Amino acid sequence: MADLTAQAPGSVAEIQAQYADLTRRKRIYGGVLLALFIALMMAGFRTADDRNAGSFADGYQRIFDYPAEVLSEAGEKVAELPAHVVHFFPALVETLNIAGAATLLGAILGTLLSLLSTRGMAPWPALIPVFRRVMDICRAIPEIVIALVLIFLLGGGPVPAMIAIAIHTAGALGKLFSEVNENASLKPVEGLNSTGASWAQRMWLGVIPQVGPNYVSYALLRFEINIRASAILGFVGAGGIGYELKNSMSWGQGKYDEAAAIFILLFVTIVVVDQISGALRDRLTHGNRKGA
Amino acid sequence: EEISEFRIGILGGENAQDRLNSNECLRAKTEELLGVETKLFAPADYNGVIQGLLGGTIDMAWLGASGYAKTYLSDPEAVEPVLVKVNVDGGYGYYSVGFARKDSGINALEDVKGKVFGFGDPNSTSGFLIPSIEIPQQTGSTMQSGEYFGEVKFTGGHEQTIVAVANGDIDAGVTWADGLGNWEDGYNSGALRKAVDAGLIDMNDLVQIWQSKPIPEGPVVLRKALPEDVKVKMTALMASMPAMDYDCYYSVAAGDSKGFQPITHEAYEVIIEARKLKSN
Amino acid sequence: MLRINKLTKRFGDKTAVEAATLDIDKPCMLGIIGRSGAGKSTLLRMINRLGDASEGSISFEGREITTLKGKDKRAWQSECAMIFQQFNLVPRMDVVSNVLHGTLNRRSTLATMFNLYPMADIHKAIEILDRLGIAEHAPKRAEALSGGQQQRVAIARALMQDPKIILADEPIASLDPMNAQTVMEALRRIHEEDGRTVIANLHTLDTARRYCDRVVGMRDGRIVFDGLPEQLTTGVAREIYGAGADFSEAATSTEIETLDKTQAVRTAEAYV
Amino acid sequence: MLRINKLTKRFGDKTAVEAATLDIDKPCMLGIIGRSGAGKSTLLRMINRLGDASEGSISFEGREITTLKGKDKRAWQSECAMIFQQFNLVPRMDVVSNVLHGTLNRRSTLATMFNLYPMADIHKAIEILDRLGIAEHAPKRAEALSGGQQQRVAIARALMQDPKIILADEPIASLDPMNAQTVMEALRRIHEEDGRTVIANLHTLDTARRYCDRVVGMRDGRIVFDGLPEQLTTGVAREIYGAGADFSEAATSTEIETLDKTQAVRTAEAYV
Amino acid sequence: MTTMDLNTAPLKGQMDKLFFKKRLMNFGIPAVILAYLTYVFFAFDVPGLWERASMDNARTLVSDTYSYKTHVTRDNRTGDVTYAVEGERKGEYPEGMSPEWVTPGTTTVIDLTGGHVVRFGPETIEYDIPGYGLVTATPSRTQGVQAILPEGDVPQWINLSKNRLAITTDAGRLTVTRNRAEVFRYFYGWELFFFTLDSPYHGLNPFELAGRAVSGEAGAIWNDFWNNKMWRHGDVAWAIGETILMAFLGTFGAGLVALPLAFLGTRNFMPVRVVRFAARRFFDFVRGVDSLIWTVVLARAFGPGPLTGALAILITDTGTFGKIFSEALENVDEKQIEGVSSTGAKPIQRYRFGVIPQITPVLLSQLLYFLESNTRSATIIGAITGGGIGLLLTQAIITQKDWEEVSYYIVLIIVMVMFMDWFSGWLRKRLISGDEGGH
Numbered sequence A: 001m002a003d004l005t006a007q008a009p010g011s012v013a014e015i016q017a018q019y020a021d022l023t024r025r026k027r028i029y030g031g032v033l034l035a036l037f038i039a040l041m042m043a044g045f046r047t048a049d050d051r052n053a054g055s056f057a058d059g060y061q062r063i064f065d066y067p068a069e070v071l072s073e074a075g076e077k078v079a080e081l082p083a084h085v086v087h088f089f090p091a092l093v094e095t096l097n098i099a100g101a102a103t104l105l106g107a108i109l110g111t112l113l114s115l116l117s118t119r120g121m122a123p124w125p126a127l128i129p130v131f132r133r134v135m136d137i138c139r140a141i142p143e144i145v146i147a148l149v150l151i152f153l154l155g156g157g158p159v160p161a162m163i164a165i166a167i168h169t170a171g172a173l174g175k176l177f178s179e180v181n182e183n184a185s186l187k188p189v190e191g192l193n194s195t196g197a198s199w200a201q202r203m204w205l206g207v208i209p210q211v212g213p214n215y216v217s218y219a220l221l222r223f224e225i226n227i228r229a230s231a232i233l234g235f236v237g238a239g240g241i242g243y244e245l246k247n248s249m250s251w252g253q254g255k256y257d258e259a260a261a262i263f264i265l266l267f268v269t270i271v272v273v274d275q276i277s278g279a280l281r282d283r284l285t286h287g288n289r290k291g292a
Numbered sequence B: 001e002e003i004s005e006f007r008i009g010i011l012g013g014e015n016a017q018d019r020l021n022s023n024e025c026l027r028a029k030t031e032e033l034l035g036v037e038t039k040l041f042a043p044a045d046y047n048g049v050i051q052g053l054l055g056g057t058i059d060m061a062w063l064g065a066s067g068y069a070k071t072y073l074s075d076p077e078a079v080e081p082v083l084v085k086v087n088v089d090g091g092y093g094y095y096s097v098g099f100a101r102k103d104s105g106i107n108a109l110e111d112v113k114g115k116v117f118g119f120g121d122p123n124s125t126s127g128f129l130i131p132s133i134e135i136p137q138q139t140g141s142t143m144q145s146g147e148y149f150g151e152v153k154f155t156g157g158h159e160q161t162i163v164a165v166a167n168g169d170i171d172a173g174v175t176w177a178d179g180l181g182n183w184e185d186g187y188n189s190g191a192l193r194k195a196v197d198a199g200l201i202d203m204n205d206l207v208q209i210w211q212s213k214p215i216p217e218g219p220v221v222l223r224k225a226l227p228e229d230v231k232v233k234m235t236a237l238m239a240s241m242p243a244m245d246y247d248c249y250y251s252v253a254a255g256d257s258k259g260f261q262p263i264t265h266e267a268y269e270v271i272i273e274a275r276k277l278k279s280n
Numbered sequence C, D: 001m002l003r004i005n006k007l008t009k010r011f012g013d014k015t016a017v018e019a020a021t022l023d024i025d026k027p028c029m030l031g032i033i034g035r036s037g038a039g040k041s042t043l044l045r046m047i048n049r050l051g052d053a054s055e056g057s058i059s060f061e062g063r064e065i066t067t068l069k070g071k072d073k074r075a076w077q078s079e080c081a082m083i084f085q086q087f088n089l090v091p092r093m094d095v096v097s098n099v100l101h102g103t104l105n106r107r108s109t110l111a112t113m114f115n116l117y118p119m120a121d122i123h124k125a126i127e128i129l130d131r132l133g134i135a136e137h138a139p140k141r142a143e144a145l146s147g148g149q150q151q152r153v154a155i156a157r158a159l160m161q162d163p164k165i166i167l168a169d170e171p172i173a174s175l176d177p178m179n180a181q182t183v184m185e186a187l188r189r190i191h192e193e194d195g196r197t198v199i200a201n202l203h204t205l206d207t208a209r210r211y212c213d214r215v216v217g218m219r220d221g222r223i224v225f226d227g228l229p230e231q232l233t234t235g236v237a238r239e240i241y242g243a244g245a246d247f248s249e250a251a252t253s254t255e256i257e258t259l260d261k262t263q264a265v266r267t268a269e270a271y272v
Numbered sequence E: 001m002t003t004m005d006l007n008t009a010p011l012k013g014q015m016d017k018l019f020f021k022k023r024l025m026n027f028g029i030p031a032v033i034l035a036y037l038t039y040v041f042f043a044f045d046v047p048g049l050w051e052r053a054s055m056d057n058a059r060t061l062v063s064d065t066y067s068y069k070t071h072v073t074r075d076n077r078t079g080d081v082t083y084a085v086e087g088e089r090k091g092e093y094p095e096g097m098s099p100e101w102v103t104p105g106t107t108t109v110i111d112l113t114g115g116h117v118v119r120f121g122p123e124t125i126e127y128d129i130p131g132y133g134l135v136t137a138t139p140s141r142t143q144g145v146q147a148i149l150p151e152g153d154v155p156q157w158i159n160l161s162k163n164r165l166a167i168t169t170d171a172g173r174l175t176v177t178r179n180r181a182e183v184f185r186y187f188y189g190w191e192l193f194f195f196t197l198d199s200p201y202h203g204l205n206p207f208e209l210a211g212r213a214v215s216g217e218a219g220a221i222w223n224d225f226w227n228n229k230m231w232r233h234g235d236v237a238w239a240i241g242e243t244i245l246m247a248f249l250g251t252f253g254a255g256l257v258a259l260p261l262a263f264l265g266t267r268n269f270m271p272v273r274v275v276r277f278a279a280r281r282f283f284d285f286v287r288g289v290d291s292l293i294w295t296v297v298l299a300r301a302f303g304p305g306p307l308t309g310a311l312a313i314l315i316t317d318t319g320t321f322g323k324i325f326s327e328a329l330e331n332v333d334e335k336q337i338e339g340v341s342s343t344g345a346k347p348i349q350r351y352r353f354g355v356i357p358q359i360t361p362v363l364l365s366q367l368l369y370f371l372e373s374n375t376r377s378a379t380i381i382g383a384i385t386g387g388g389i390g391l392l393l394t395q396a397i398i399t400q401k402d403w404e405e406v407s408y409y410i411v412l413i414i415v416m417v418m419f420m421d422w423f424s425g426w427l428r429k430r431l432i433s434g435d436e437g438g439h
Ligand SMILES: Nc1ncnc2c1ncn2[C@@H]1O[C@H](COP(=O)(O)OP(=O)(O)OP(=O)(O)O)[C@@H](O)[C@H]1O
Pocket: C011, C014, C015, C016, C017, C034, C035, C036, C037, C038, C039, C040, C041, C042, C043
């Protein structure tokens, strides 16, 4: 494109030739990209299919076997479902608590990390890359890794899961928060600085009021994600509803009614929290737009 | 009827890759014998292998007795037991042992009353099924949390039970052992022995508080839908392995033992009944 | 009182302020003029310790300022209030809170985080706002105010600090002439009534002439003029602004009386 | 050629176009004027079949248009190009691709999916762009162009359709007078050189007078005037626009010659 | 100015009230958070947990991550002594080979450095501990382990019972039971990381290796490294590949499936309310069920393996993408679509040129963002059933030895996720560069 304007093409023929050239290049580029993508997808699928115990071609008709098995048993014992729901409710509360506490702790830690790694706000600018890396690493480690290691040290239960999720949340929110921070105005911070305010005062009074609504909105989104994460961690011994679900699912025939009850509980919770937090987030970001 | 590949599922207890490694010779022999591509799969837990057998994506596996019972209860037509491992002493069986920390003051099952008791995996015979039936017989109560024991938990597996007891997360737990050799070594084989060998626990710190009746060793099962000749060939291969290649047998059977011996479904009916008992 | 000696500031290769020397013996209202990039802001920021000096010293009542660290530095900042061209208020907070930020240095961090300002401070803040004629906006958010009002809030914050010196970095550059006049008059009154030293960077000659007791001219980081407003002749101004013979007073004027010349000013400024 | 008979369009209770009847015998440049909401856009959209008529008929060269469906309807649309006030280009695609969209109806779906147009079409597109004086922008994204250039791209797309009729819905309403003139001249040239019928909705009387062979006035969905530009007296205009005696020509003018009156126009337009 | 007191008095009152309210808020929110955290603190029994937290385990874990131990084991029945790295079969020293700090013989002398010496005699085991004295132990079938310690109290680091003696010192660890006597000596590093003991390349320095490689053994060297029995680099590489594969197939597969479905869930493209509602609830459902449950469900149909994991991700993300894409589609600019339709374009062309160019930036950036986060999900899903690095990691953790492998896997996972993060960011920039102006 640059050469086009540089030469200031005079004749139509010239433009035609150049455009045709461009089109050809685009077509080749696009074609290669598309071919590459298709090839990658196909090869990837073939490899995965090959390394899987059952193949896609054989298995796809059986997708509903397992749900059917669970549902038929749950259907037979439908009368017991309410009792199960009540029985497993405390486990659900534990899962929610894991997610809630982890989100809170993670958000607090993430706020700190993000402030420490935003230019203009960081008290030690030289350490910004360090804190950035810390966030990257916190974000990169899957929760399950930290949880399993902590379960080894602390024993099973909700705390390892909470810490694991909190660490990951701190990294993830830290990154989002620092993007928000970048867009915040530094003028109030400088103004406060000129009055002799300490770092904590500058951040609390100068930055947080600007970024607060966005922070809360991101934290809510994270809470949704963390509920799932905390349910998953139950699968590896971190307590809560995931633990109960795993036990009844892996027992199989005979406890599928419990599995179904737990599943309903979990699913309804996730959907409800999704909807509520979605509405809240909408209000927050909307109100923010009006305010700013 | 032809098969295009043969898939062997391997249960947990070791690193996934260690499991694959120790069964690699079996895979090679099978491939040579059947003339089709043979693959090994080492899912994360009992349930993974069982689902594979039920769904027809795994052709052969060496299950625990309770795992077989689960498979049978889900679908009686899915698999058939063909062989069972025979110990060096000629018997086939092992034990579920209950244990606790020595410094906790617990010396017998009765001392655990009101405290926290831990099982392993719900699909484990020695880690759950048998103790969950035999212990209440001894205590005269149930295994419900709060009835006899203060709380009853699943730790997820034998290894986790041992660590949980050693850490004091639970007051007592059950795991498996062959019952041969000495307590201070963690017996000749079993989960305790592995933990000792890994330097994870010191047997001096633990006491045995309970032992089950002998538990039948789990069967090697084949998918019923397999062609007859494949079943015959695989049974023969497994049975003749100690004689043909002891090293390979040693790693497949995870230790010294006499060999495989034919077995039928009837041997597991007790276990199946037990399992039914535990379902609701 | 304030003694600046060979103060230098470098940004990489660029020397923003070069060996600036300045002596203020008694409270006065001092205007600093100079074209864009002359180093005016940099100088003020060094005095307030928003930026560190590369060389040289600043001393106030005998105390060395440039070497202060941590707590002491912040204490100095609280004695030496700063007013910015863009007001630098917290826009989402109410006016009184913004004014109360002037007391941050004296109050414990924790207390201020919970808005625990003493009642006396709150009342004093309102009195200051009243003095500046914007008391009725006290409960509004700062962002809801006009530029001139916001700048007066900034001045109120500065007064709240009860400072010995007030530094003002082009306090009227973002304001229309009407508001500019109000703000400059407020600063002058503060100097006269409270006897505080006011140092203001100014863009325009006539503002400096009209409100200041003493004018300092900067050019390319150096102080090239230091004298009474009367001494600020067009020739001197030409030198400060580095302009040619076509330099005209109007080019730097924003007085209301010359409002109709705005168009001309714009063009001229572009040239300057 | 084009025969519109008692064409009516209702939106719920509201009748946007009411029994409009219009006859075009030979290629001409026709301007439709009328105040906002008169039904001009609705009429054009019905002709292009972007909206269905409630009653009445449109026939073109004897063929009934209002009842066309699917393939036939699309074929008609390709014969009858439409130009929009907001250009309605694909801003992220380059100019030539946008022009080539005019050929979509003739080309196979599959080929166009992958942007595979015949080279001949591409060359033709560039020639059309050249005719409209914007060939040098050919490889740029449409969004990178100014409003007037974008509207010329839209005209190029229309020409690319090789249509019998070009409908233009207030083609110059979003443009400044300079660009408006270029665009109107382009449309006029297309009519004169290619002999295509151009029907343009126009906001302004003088544009209609200057470029059109025939002017139609609409008011409240009805056609209230149909005649030569010369017949469009201030009295008639007053009637069309439903304005009082204070109606002034200038109120609807955007001609460059009246540029200095813009201020007045704005105020007057607000009134209209 | 003169009326100052008149008008500021009510204002002061008003401000007092305002600040009171602010303080209430300022205290209220942190108080609620604090109260909640306190509740959680006790609900989760953190104090009890802290008490029980096993520092010994932590020490084992930490030291095991950067060190390894070599076992010297004596079978007390036969008297045979074997040497093995980490006590594993594949780490065993070949017959006749022994570490240089061990002197085999009738009495095997094991030098644990720092004056610590262990001797496996024909009958008794001796451990000479500097600063403490000589400990001897005689294991016998009938009498258990008879240990003789120096005078005084038995120190904490000696754990003695009738049948078992365990001594743990900084230099190493000795256990004697009736059946066996075993010494661990600790070393720094990840032993056998490059080559196992049975490889001819074990113990060669890089220059020697380079020399050998040049002289035509490069293939063999690579082979010995790649197939290292202890660390199994080849398998680990496959596992990483499988994890990325799951993420890739799942993410892009979901994108392809979700794009057409997303149209069904939008107000502007799907006039039939019932369909729209159904599509939206469908998205909510597959999203809500979560990839984990899908993994379990699919495991029945497809068995263990990466395909199952990929499909689980695909299904969940179809829901997520469906929702995101629908929202993007509802925000498209109608003018462009109208412009394209007015030329007589077919419906598919209308979508292709009127809609797709508008949503590609959203689409691509979301896809690439999820590619990175799905790499993490794939690790977790792999742990539950599929395979890949997640399975290796969880199994290594659950079996609770080989912490050096655990740390190796963790490092690999972090590197993998960070790489995918960088890669997707890079692609995003390349593919959508200059597109910000498009909206
Ligand atoms: N943070 C910085 N980094 C690099 N150079 C800077 C920085 N701040 C200022 N400078 C440079 O120092 C010189 C003096 O800047 P300063 O802002 O003090 O000028 P000024 O007189 O206040 O001008 P203005 O009227 O535009 O505010 C300028 O050339 C400027 O580019």
